[in-house]
Amino acid sequence: MAVQADLFASTKPSADWIAGVDEAGRGPLAGPVFAAAVILDPDRPIEGLDDSKKLSARRREALAVQIRERALAWAITQADVDTIDRLNILQATLLAMRQACDGLSRAPQLILVDGNRLPDGLPCPARAVIGGDALEPAISAASILAKTARDACCQDLHKQYPCYAFDQHKGYGTALHLARLLQHGPCPAHRRSFAPVRRLLQGVQE
Template identity: 75%
Template sequence: MLVAGVDEAGRGPLAGPVFAAAVILDARRPIAGLDDSKKLTAGRREALALQIKAQAVAWRITWSAAAEIDRVNILQATLAAMREACRGLAVPPGLILVDGNRLPTGLPCEAHALIGGDAREPAISAASILAKTARDAWCLALHTRYPLYAFDRHKGYGTALHLDRLAEHGPCPEHRRSFAPVRRSLQDR
């Protein structure tokens, strides 16, 4: 049975989309070094992402934009991105394993939530890596559009640097207006 692993990246940041990935690994072509993306260096994640894309049976990366997050909330936007990633796989899985304790509705097959799955299940680790590298690349591109915010350094997370830039310049169009620090910044203007 083909098993798809699913994970997200970017639930906590103050700006940008939340990304989700679904990956079906090829059991005949194991990939060494898969782990929770947060435990890997950026260089290692990038190298593994290339290998995953080349060797997986199927993979798909999707996202929900900041406006969608503001409209439906971060949890629902995350679940929607996960559902779309699963539905968009070129090869249908027989089982879906999702990192965390919540499952999207409308999945194409049986599914289970697996707390800590990104460190325990290789397919979820692979999805974690693809979602994280895609989001990081998006943040680097965002930095070229809005260099005042230093998205290349904090990737949208609420670091001291990001909060300082938000206070100084106010939110850009990619900031999540439903998140408290951004909402406060808008009220202060």
């Protein structure tokens, strides 16, 4: 699982070091699931942070640049398709979240995780926040980094497997994706453990 993280984080005291954590890509039929962890700098606020799903792609990309530039620390990780099929999507997501926290260049004092589940083995006290991507700025920032990273991955998947139109549906089980999946069969990027893909592999077509 690759870790992408900041290289030049601030060395200011850690009294306000709260990390927000979120994921992107639990539901799709293909591609990795991504997670991000972000410690925002209260002295360098970022306007417009929100749940990444509520933002346009252009706005997400612009905010992602600001987050990387202004955050005290950030990290992005992914759990690949083999890991998802081996562990299941929930456990793969929790693993990616934990690794994102471990990848931060500065240790947080508190971790806020979007949702109702916490990964095991976190490096400090943590709290699950339902709907946190719309409530906690640090989680919103993590949501944006995870989403933009996964969208970039889907663009790469489209270049590798253009017949599936990953650039349009981002791996989700849309009518277009299901039609292409039925037409071409699964590619190496598809999650074999997910029902629509598994049924095709078993020779069962709806």
